[in-house]
Amino acid sequence: MRPTSRRPLPRPGRNRAHGQAHSREARSPMTYDAIIVGAGVAGLTAARALARAGRRVLVLEGRDRTGGRAFTDRTSFSRPWDHGCHWLHSPERNPFTRIADDLGFAYAPRAAEGGIFVDGARLPPEAEGEVTRFVRQATETVRAAGRAGRDVALPEVVDFSHPAARHFAALMRGKMGVEPHLISALDFTRYLWEGDDRPLRDGFGALLQRYFADVPVTLSAPVGAIDWSGRTARVTSPKGVAEATRVLVTVSTGVLASESIAFTPRLPDWKVRAIEGLPMAHSVKVGCEFSKDVFGMPETTMIPCLFAGDRSMEVEVRPFGWNGATCYLDGELARRLEVEGNGAARALALEGLREIFGNGIQAHLVAAVETAWDRDPLTRGVYVASLPGRFDDRATLALPVEDRLYFAGEAMDPDFAGDVHGAHRSGLTAAEAILRDP
Numbered sequence: 001m002r003p004t005s006r007r008p009l010p011r012p013g014r015n016r017a018h019g020q021a022h023s024r025e026a027r028s029p030m031t032y033d034a035i036i037v038g039a040g041v042a043g044l045t046a047a048r049a050l051a052r053a054g055r056r057v058l059v060l061e062g063r064d065r066t067g068g069r070a071f072t073d074r075t076s077f078s079r080p081w082d083h084g085c086h087w088l089h090s091p092e093r094n095p096f097t098r099i100a101d102d103l104g105f106a107y108a109p110r111a112a113e114g115g116i117f118v119d120g121a122r123l124p125p126e127a128e129g130e131v132t133r134f135v136r137q138a139t140e141t142v143r144a145a146g147r148a149g150r151d152v153a154l155p156e157v158v159d160f161s162h163p164a165a166r167h168f169a170a171l172m173r174g175k176m177g178v179e180p181h182l183i184s185a186l187d188f189t190r191y192l193w194e195g196d197d198r199p200l201r202d203g204f205g206a207l208l209q210r211y212f213a214d215v216p217v218t219l220s221a222p223v224g225a226i227d228w229s230g231r232t233a234r235v236t237s238p239k240g241v242a243e244a245t246r247v248l249v250t251v252s253t254g255v256l257a258s259e260s261i262a263f264t265p266r267l268p269d270w271k272v273r274a275i276e277g278l279p280m281a282h283s284v285k286v287g288c289e290f291s292k293d294v295f296g297m298p299e300t301t302m303i304p305c306l307f308a309g310d311r312s313m314e315v316e317v318r319p320f321g322w323n324g325a326t327c328y329l330d331g332e333l334a335r336r337l338e339v340e341g342n343g344a345a346r347a348l349a350l351e352g353l354r355e356i357f358g359n360g361i362q363a364h365l366v367a368a369v370e371t372a373w374d375r376d377p378l379t380r381g382v383y384v385a386s387l388p389g390r391f392d393d394r395a396t397l398a399l400p401v402e403d404r405l406y407f408a409g410e411a412m413d414p415d416f417a418g419d420v421h422g423a424h425r426s427g428l429t430a431a432e433a434i435l436r437d438p
Helices: 023-027 043-050 095-105 125-147 164-177 185-188 204-211 253-258 268-276 331-340 344-357 361-365 393-398 421-437
Strands: 031-037 057-058 224-228 233-237 239-249 260-266 284-292 300-306 311-317 324-330 365-370 405-407
Touching: 023 233, 031 043, 031 233, 043 057, 043 268, 043 421, 057 239, 095 204, 095 421, 125 164, 125 185, 164 185, 164 300, 164 311, 164 324, 164 405, 239 421, 253 268, 268 393, 284 344, 300 344, 324 331, 324 344, 331 344, 344 365, 361 365, 393 421, 405 421
Parallel strands: 031 057, 031 239, 224 260, 239 405
Antiparallel strands: 224 233, 233 239, 284 324, 284 365, 300 311, 311 324
């Protein structure tokens, strides 16, 4: 591991190590240069940049931890398991690849391909070849439309009546978290997807906890109101009222759309329209651990699966040799499973695993966990997929309001939307904008 050099952050008030709560700061009458709402990657990145530039910064986070949708669970299984982000996408362009190297976090160079499964059986080679050819052709058709600037839904450019189209729909659902008719060809094309995705062994959330450990954060402080009608903005949380000349809002569009944060005055109509064009996508992850290897596959293998009713699931089998699997359920299916609750996603994932690997695996099940980001009031979804015709709303959402309210997050990066490094870049961009304004 190469040591990283980080200056400690200048901070008002008493320092507490490792990002613990600064409740005294939140009740202080002093005016900050910036208050940051949310301690996900965008907020933490901006806080560090502003503090290193000498600004007085207060970060308010609703949870009892930092990281937002990056959360590594260390208690449910015998190894760390990510409830949220897990993969280093576009690794050669992703700054967190270097950060993982610097901090000694291992990752697989790529995941192995385990074939395509339909109703529990792997397709024969010829059929797999036909599916692969159609998916590649359809993907290139979508990219051609996007390169031509066509901000249209996928069914306008792809023939979904083709027998292999359901496999393409599953792929798009997994990438974007919504159904094909809700996916913009331009939005998909603008996303830079280069190289093999690399899963992190000990958790992306754990990596971010380590990397941002020097950023002080007031925890358990969900912001309920932002009054920006006066000379300074007043931000209200259970910790009290804090004031700042600038406020950076990094919560998800799901939270913004829910109006759980009351803005006074309300956000302008152009900002509200941008939020409406950027709804949250849906994805449920189900982790299953077994007492032994019940799969008989190489470690860190990915298998896409289709079942009756065009239900789709992607399975990460035996990541890093673990006797377990992570099942990904996306789009409308994920939304319905979260609404149903009561272990519905867990039951469906296990049913799919039994179809593939046999009913006998049930006897060896040790533990199973499912995520619920839609039901989480501090996220209300997993990441943003812009509606067809609304791609430009990403840039609009990033615009400040009267040089008082600033916005950052994965939803606002057009090239790496939905990714940790997209949120990171958005946080840097917002910090630079705040520093430029007088």
